[in-house]
Amino acid sequence: MRFVLLIALDTMRSLRRHRVLLAFLILSLAGMALVVTGISNAMQELERKEHVHANYASAGAATRTDDPTSDIKAREIIVTFNGLFAGAMSLAGSLLALVMFCTVVSSELHTGTIRVTLAKPVPRWAYLVGRWLGATAVLAAYCVLAGAASAVLGMRYHVQGMGLLASAPWLSFCGSLVLGAVGLIYSLFVRAPVAGVLAWFTSATWFSWLPPLYAVLPSYQPFDVWQAMMLGTSLGPWHLVVATLYTLDLVVILLLIAWVRFRRMEITEPD
Amino acid sequence: MLAIEAKGLSKRFGRGDRFALRDLNLGVEEGEAFGLLGPNGAGKTTALHLLLDFIHPTEGSALLFGQPASDARTRARVGYLPQSLSLHTYYRGADLLQFYGALLEIPPALRKERAAMLLQRLGLDDVARRRVSTYSKGTLQRLGFAQALLNDPDLLILDEPTSSLDPLARHQFSEIVRELKARGKTVLVSSHLLSEVETLCDRVAILKDGALARIGSLGDLLATPRVRLHVGRLPPGLLEELMTLGAEVSMAGAQTTVSCADETVRTRVAAALESRGVGIERTESECRSLEDLFMETVAA
Numbered sequence: 244m245r246f247v248l249l250i251a252l253d254t255m256r257s258l259r260r261h262r263v264l265l266a267f268l269i270l271s272l273a274g275m276a277l278v279v280t281g282i283s284n285a286m287q288e289l290e291r292k293e294h295v296h297a298n299y300a301s302a303g304a305a306t307r308t309d310d311p312t313s314d315i316k317a318r319e320i321i322v323t324f325n326g327l328f329a330g331a332m333s334l335a336g337s338l339l340a341l342v343m344f345c346t347v348v349s350s351e352l353h354t355g356t357i358r359v360t361l362a363k364p365v366p367r368w369a370y371l372v373g374r375w376l377g378a379t380a381v382l383a384a385y386c387v388l389a390g391a392a393s394a395v396l397g398m399r400y401h402v403q404g405m406g407l408l409a410s411a412p413w414l415s416f417c418g419s420l421v422l423g424a425v426g427l428i429y430s431l432f433v434r435a436p437v438a439g440v441l442a443w444f445t446s447a448t449w450f451s452w453l454p455p456l457y458a459v460l461p462s463y464q465p466f467d468v469w470q471a472m473m474l475g476t477s478l479g480p481w482h483l484v485v486a487t488l489y490t491l492d493l494v495v496i497l498l499l500i501a502w503v504r505f506r507r508m509e510i511t512e513p514d
Numbered sequence: 515m516l517a518i519e520a521k522g523l524s525k526r527f528g529r530g531d532r533f534a535l536r537d538l539n540l541g542v543e544e545g546e547a548f549g550l551l552g553p554n555g556a557g558k559t560t561a562l563h564l565l566l567d568f569i570h571p572t573e574g575s576a577l578l579f580g581q582p583a584s585d586a587r588t589r590a591r592v593g594y595l596p597q598s599l600s601l602h603t604y605y606r607g608a609d610l611l612q613f614y615g616a617l618l619e620i621p622p623a624l625r626k627e628r629a630a631m632l633l634q635r636l637g638l639d640d641v642a643r644r645r646v647s648t649y650s651k652g653t654l655q656r657l658g659f660a661q662a663l664l665n666d667p668d669l670l671i672l673d674e675p676t677s678s679l680d681p682l683a684r685h686q687f688s689e690i691v692r693e694l695k696a697r698g699k700t701v702l703v704s705s706h707l708l709s710e711v712e713t714l715c716d717r718v719a720i721l722k723d724g725a726l727a728r729i730g731s732l733g734d735l736l737a738t739p740r741v742r743l744h745v746g747r748l749p750p751g752l753l754e755e756l757m758t759l760g761a762e763v764s765m766a767g768a769q770t771t772v773s774c775a776d777e778t779v780r781t782r783v784a785a786a787l788e789s790r791g792v793g794i795e796r797t798e799s800e801c802r803s804l805e806d807l808f809m810e811t812v813a814a
């Protein structure tokens with residue numbers, strides 16, 4: 244366990260200095276801030292209209308001068324922005340996971356740094372789990388950050404469907420973890436960019452027309468908060484429990500597959 | 515006890531017929547300094563990678579201190595410096611040694627002490643707080659050497675260790691390896707620098723096309739059957755007689771040197787000298803250099 248933690252800490256340290264990752268993180272946070280601004284503007288518009296209605300009512304006006312459907316439109320915009328926020332968070336989490344998990348072992352293989360590490364008494368399983376754990380910790384940190392942003396958003400603007408928005412970071416984390424584990428496996432066979440693309444398309448959604456594959460490949464449906472928000476579907480606590488168990492199940496299986504590959508993998512001269 | 519044992523170790527990459535290493539049988543005793551020589555592509559690095567379990571043998575097995583090479587715990591006794599060294603560039607030099615020290619399960623206090631000693635010894639004091647990404651190739655190699663020595667290894671495996679070192683650093687490296695040898699540590703060096711191997715190693719193996727071409731102690735391998743006999747001035751007619759016996763004769767003033775290619779020639783020459791009353795002043799065995807042996811083996 245000691246080796247796992249040491250390798251995980253080293254992985255977090257390396258990811259902290261990953262320039263592409265940092266740029267991506269800043270961009271995704273900027274994107275989320277943009278969506279928050281959109282929600283904020285829509286909320287202000289709604290408040291302004293409610294204020295105008297209240298003034299009309301206190302003045303005893305019989306008729307409204309503005310379009311009565313505009314309130315509904317403003318509320319729809321807010322729901323859309325909330326959905327976009329959850330979607331952006333989820334998409335950013337997925338891309339972040341792909342960048343991290345696809346490079347977390349393969350970058351060391353290609354630079355050759357792995358040989359110095361594995362020449363120490365580090366079992367291969369500890370190395371693999373440590374690298375995975377380090378990337379998972381960074382992903383978790385991102386989701387906590389995104390969760391904090393969504394909490395601030397919800398409290399500041401009394402967002403409708405807050406329950407859904409609150410579950411978005413956790414579901415995004417779970418979905419990204421599964422996607423990352425798939426990417427990790429591919430990166431043990433092919434180059435990281437190819438592994439990322441392959442992992443993205445290794446989904447039951449893409450192969451819904453092919454029954455045997457559809458049954459085997461991971462489904463990202465349980466983690467789709469964006470669609471739930473847009474359709475107005477409620478995601479109860481039970482859904483979160485099932486999605487979490489589904490994630491655990493898949494990640495364990497995927498890590499075992501990665502281990503089977505990695506334990507017999509040949510570590511040759513770097514490129 | 516053997517520090518390294520290779521039993522019929524073979525490695526084939528891919529599905530082709532070409533073996534990178536073929537049926538390597540090798541034993542390195544504890545406390546021995548062993549040199550692994552061979553031209554590029556001879557299988558030296560493949561052999562080292564098999565010993566460290568980076569790659570898996572197609573046939574045969576490799577043991578370190580009697581344990582299979584795949585046993586991770588044994589590697590706590592091993593120090594390794596790879597040929598194309600690549601270290602984590604996001605660390606500072608001193609922190610990187612701390613990280614590797616932790617992986618080697620060295621207690622923190624001892625880890626700090628050893629790291630400080632090695633940094634000082636290898637002239638890395640000034641750059642220890644700098645990021646590894648800013649290091650020159652030579653400095654990086656010295657840091658790589660420091661990490662290989664961090665656990666005071668019982669077995670030190672060095673793959674082309676001095677290829678990017680300046681003469682001063684090369685001298686320091688040789689000194690450290692000699693010290694380790696004196697302390698009974700085992701050293702396995704793969705190198706192209708034959709002079710370095712010749713001065714450091716007790717035994718050498720020469721690989722050629724993935725197979726073991728020569729193995730033995732330097733004394734045995736470099737000795738030749740050629741013998742030089744030093745005598746005084748030769749009486750008339752003896753020079754021609756010695757030459758007909760197959761000897762090479764060179765004269766400098768009153769001194770004559772008779773060079774015999776093997777034991778048969780030597781016996782005949784000695785008999786001829788004795789019959790003409792010429793005494794042998796000194797007998798000298800001729801030795802070849804490691805370079806001569808290497809060229810002879812590789813060219814064969």
